[in-house]
Amino acid sequence: MKKILILESDPYLIRVYSATFSNMGIDSVIPSTGPITVPAIIKEMPDVILFEINRPEQDGFQVLENLNKNEQTRSIPVVVLTSLLGNENRSLANTFGINKYFIKSETTFFDVSDYVKKLLEN
Numbered sequence: 319m320k321k322i323l324i325l326e327s328d329p330y331l332i333r334v335y336s337a338t339f340s341n342m343g344i345d346s347v348i349p350s351t352g353p354i355t356v357p358a359i360i361k362e363m364p365d366v367i368l369f370e371i372n373r374p375e376q377d378g379f380q381v382l383e384n385l386n387k388n389e390q391t392r393s394i395p396v397v398v399l400t401s402l403l404g405n406e407n408r409s410l411a412n413t414f415g416i417n418k419y420f421i422k423s424e425t426t427f428f429d430v431s432d433y434v435k436k437l438l439e440n
Contacts (some may be wrong), residue, residue, distance in 0.1 A: 320438050321345045323364035325354055325381075326399065327374060335368060338431045344438065354381050354417070356388050364394060366437055371400045371411060382414035395437050399430060 322344050336346040348363050353376045359367070367385075371378030378400075385391045395417045400407070402428050408419045418433055 319343060319345045320366075320433060321347060321362070323347045323349070323359065323362055323363045323367045325349070325367060325373075326370045327372075331399075334427060335430070338427060339434070342431065342435060344434070354393055356384050359385065359394070360388075360390050363390075366395045366397060366434055367435070368397050368399055369416075370415075371398055371407070372402050379410055379414070382411060382416065386414040397430065397437070399425070399435060 320343070322339050324332055324335055324339075324346055326335070336348060347364060349358060349362075354373075365382055369378070369382070371382070373381070382396065385394070385396065392415065396415070398411050398416050398419045399422060400420070401422045403421060411419050417437060420433075421432055422426045
C-alpha cells in the first residue's frame, strides 16, 4: 500500500485528507505535533509528503531545505498545501525541489487528491 505523510496543522484538513486518501487505498501517516525532523521522515519513508509550509513550531522552508539536502529524502515527492500567497514564497519552495505548490484558498480537496493520485501512479 502506498503511504502519504500528512504534515498539516489544521485538524479538520488532516481528517479530510486522511479519509480521502484512505478511500483511495493510500495509507496516511500523521505524526504527533512538534518539529519535523529528517530522521523521523526517513523512519516513515512515505511515497509522498503533503506539507504545510506555514508551521507554528518551525520554519517550513528550512524543513524543505533539509529534505532536499538529504540523500534519502530528496527523491520523495513533496506537495505543498499552504495559505502563503505570493510568488516569492512559491519560488523559494520551488528551489527545494517540491513537486507542486497549492494555495489553500485557491484549491479544492479534489485538486490535491487527484494530483497525489497521479504522482503515485507514475
